[in-house]
Amino acid sequence: MAIEVREPRTQQELDLYYDLRWRVLREQWTKSRESGRDEHEQDAFHLTAWDGPKLVGTGRLHFNTPDEAQVRCMAVEEAYRSTGVGGLILRTLEQRAREQGAKFIMLNAREGAVSFYRKHGYQLMDQSNTLFNLIPHWLMRKDV
């Protein structure tokens, strides 16, 4: 399986990106498609992973300060999980953070994703917010 990781190129690809993000990260808990969007969408670096014409994963990077980048919106289609797609996306976002001068990356990890981020060198900093009063998150950090 050759996975291509790149920025969305068209409005249609961007729409698919927002749709996958929402389906994987939000649909179970809310019908609002806007709920996962935040104030960083305009300036963020959006990343998509493709298996041929099929969108299979997403990730996003934005800057909180010139030194601090943040990863959000990591989502992989269920059938493609544990095959390395998430790792590919995360490494590409880290590369982008380095190129743009970040010194470290922060993220809020869902409990089920903590071991994934640990494997990629992220350290647990603190317990973070609890989304929809149901999904505990952990603040994690990696120097880049």
Ligand SMILES: CC(C)(COP(=O)(O)OP(=O)(O)OC[C@H]1O[C@@H](n2cnc3c(N)ncnc32)[C@H](O)[C@@H]1OP(=O)(O)O)[C@@H](O)C(=O)NCCC(=O)NCCS
């Ligand atoms: C978290 C998530 C983005 C990770 O993406 P992924 O594509 O599954 O990640 P990878 O395949 O690179 O790695 C996942 C695991 O599979 C293992 N793996 C990687 N390649 C593998 C392969 N070829 N064969 C078997 N296992 C493999 C990795 O070691 C890793 O193990 P771990 O979970 O114990 O750390 C994805 O599982 C997901 O979308 N989950 C639901 C939404 C979510 O929780 N998002 C994160 C919000 S913070």
